[in-house]
Amino acid sequence: MNRALYAAATGMAAQQQTLDVIADNLANADVPGFKRAAATFGAIGDNLGTLALGVRRSFEQGKLEKSGGPFDVAIDGAGFFALERDGRRAYTRSGSFARSADGSLRCADGWRLRGVRIPADATAVDVAPDGRVFVDVTGGRRLEVARIRLALFAAPERLQPIGSALFAATRESGVAESIVAGGARAPKLAFGMLERSNVSIIEAMMAILTAQRAYEANAKGVQAADEMQRIANAMQIIANDLHGHPLSSTAELVHGFWPNRGHCGR
Amino acid sequence: MDSIDLMAAAMHAARTRLDVSAANLSNASSAGFRRRIVRAIVSERGIALLTAIDRKQGPLERTGRLFDLAAVGGSFFVRDAHGATVAERSASFSLDATGRLVDERGRTLLGERGALKVKQGATIDARGVVRDDGNALDEIHRTPGASVESGFLERSNVDSIGEMVDVLAAQRAFETAEKALSAIDQTRDKDVNDVARVKA
Numbered sequence: 106m107n108r109a110l111y112a113a114a115t116g117m118a119a120q121q122q123t124l125d126v127i128a129d130n131l132a133n134a135d136v137p138g139f140k141r142a143a144a145t146f147g148a149i150g151d152n153l154g155t156l157a158l159g160v161r162r163s164f165e166q167g168k169l170e171k172s173g174g175p176f177d178v179a180i181d182g183a184g185f186f187a188l189e190r191d192g193r194r195a196y197t198r199s200g201s202f203a204r205s206a207d208g209s210l211r212c213a214d215g216w217r218l219r220g221v222r223i224p225a226d227a228t229a230v231d232v233a234p235d236g237r238v239f240v241d242v243t244g245g246r247r248l249e250v251a252r253i254r255l256a257l258f259a260a261p262e263r264l265q266p267i268g269s270a271l272f273a274a275t276r277e278s279g280v281a282e283s284i285v286a287g288g289a290r291a292p293k294l295a296f297g298m299l300e301r302s303n304v305s306i307i308e309a310m311m312a313i314l315t316a317q318r319a320y321e322a323n324a325k326g327v328q329a330a331d332e333m334q335r336i337a338n339a340m341q342i343i344a345n346d347l348h349g350h351p352l353s354s355t356a357e358l359v360h361g362f363w364p365n366r367g368h369c370g371r
Numbered sequence: 372m373d374s375i376d377l378m379a380a381a382m383h384a385a386r387t388r389l390d391v392s393a394a395n396l397s398n399a400s401s402a403g404f405r406r407r408i409v410r411a412i413v414s415e416r417g418i419a420l421l422t423a424i425d426r427k428q429g430p431l432e433r434t435g436r437l438f439d440l441a442a443v444g445g446s447f448f449v450r451d452a453h454g455a456t457v458a459e460r461s462a463s464f465s466l467d468a469t470g471r472l473v474d475e476r477g478r479t480l481l482g483e484r485g486a487l488k489v490k491q492g493a494t495i496d497a498r499g500v501v502r503d504d505g506n507a508l509d510e511i512h513r514t515p516g517a518s519v520e521s522g523f524l525e526r527s528n529v530d531s532i533g534e535m536v537d538v539l540a541a542q543r544a545f546e547t548a549e550k551a552l553s554a555i556d557q558t559r560d561k562d563v564n565d566v567a568r569v570k571a
Contacts, residue, residue, distance in 0.1 A: 109393035116397025152394035158475035165435040279468035326393040
């Protein structure tokens with residue numbers, strides 16, 4: 106068995122996967138609420154190469170940025186907005202909502218923010234840091250119409266991504282705990298702001314360069330292992346010539362196994 | 372030792388060097404990986420190969436995930452799926468639904484009082500003290516004198532360029548040994564079939 110060949114090949118596959126993950130991060134760098142991912146690897150066996158252990162998402166807070174959208178809300182702290190569509194639930198940190206005809210606040214792909222309905226006669230909307238939603242109605246009156254609740258998970262990293270910035274609960278993530286924003290240690294809501302993705306373009310570019318170099322180095326490893334095998338195969342012809350019987354495999358030859366001693370004659 | 376045996380052993384040694392370098396290269400992105408080194412020792416009895424681990428600390432890389440841990444000057448302990456306690460230098464942990472910190476291989480992070488149970492937002496300081504809402508819960512079980520960096524992973528200490536040079540060197544060494552072996556074989560061919568020929 107050509108161990109180096111397969112070890113180097115696992116290395117190439119690993120760097121390929123790293124590049125895929127970075128490409129996905131870069132593609133979503135401008136998506137509000139997107140969380141960057143990283144592929145992780147570990148060594149296997151005795152010089153057998155590397156193994157992909159999984160993809161980890163970093164829920165590090167993204168920068169809050171003034172967006173000016175009339176219904177934009179960002180979460181400063183932990184937690185997710187709870188969304189609903191066709192009876193299914195999903196969670197996001199992207200608070201880029203638009204008001205739809207039925208008065209609900211929806212994401213671009215139709216997911217509805219749970220528990221909030223804006224009256225038809227509202228002229229302006231405001232969200233307080235504790236999640237209470239106020240509207241100005243005709244006649245200059247200000248009404249509290251809803252309170253945005255956030256979903257907390259015991260293990261947010263085990264949520265399943267179902268879109269760029271959209272997640273579904275899994276058994277491993279635990280069930281969503283519904284909390285109100287604004288307490289002493291609780292997250293706060295920032296109205297008129299959006300949370301940028303936590304992807305750093307410069308770091309991603311550097312990671313691409315590193316992965317490319319490592320990929321090339323592993324490709325050299327594959328080439329070298331292949332070349333050695335070729336030389337060993339060419340030798341078998343000499344060996345046949347020498348002993349008049351073929352060695353059972355080149356591997357035996359390469360591992361220093363030499364059938365007869367004093368083998369110089371024909 | 373017969374010179375042909377010696378050359379075959381040299382080819383074997385080059386092959387082992389390649390195996391080790393290729394495995395090192397493939398682990399250029401494995402957190403906490405430490406590269407293997409092969410040394411060849413030549414004596415009358417042949418070539419002995421010694422494999423060792425390069426214990427140089429790899430560079431720490433900031434990841435921004437609080438439960439990515441890297442030990443400096445020692446290691447911390449995890450419990451694997453079979454219940455054994457294993458020393459580890461760097462691993463990426465995440466909370467499971469029961470509040471334990473589990474790495475990608477399914478191993479649980481240990482405190483001084485058994486498996487750690489924390490909530491989201493818990494912090495870990497350099498002395499390994501785990502705090503939840505400001506209250507010290509436990510301390511990470513670690514070797515004496517080791518400190519723990521939270522938010523960092525120790526990168527592999529493999530230098531891709533250096534390792535690639537080793538791959539090429541091993542390949543050339545293999546070729547050289549093969550050439551020498553062929554030359555010895557040809558010489559003996561002459562000895563036996565030409566020089567020693569008895570003219571009829």
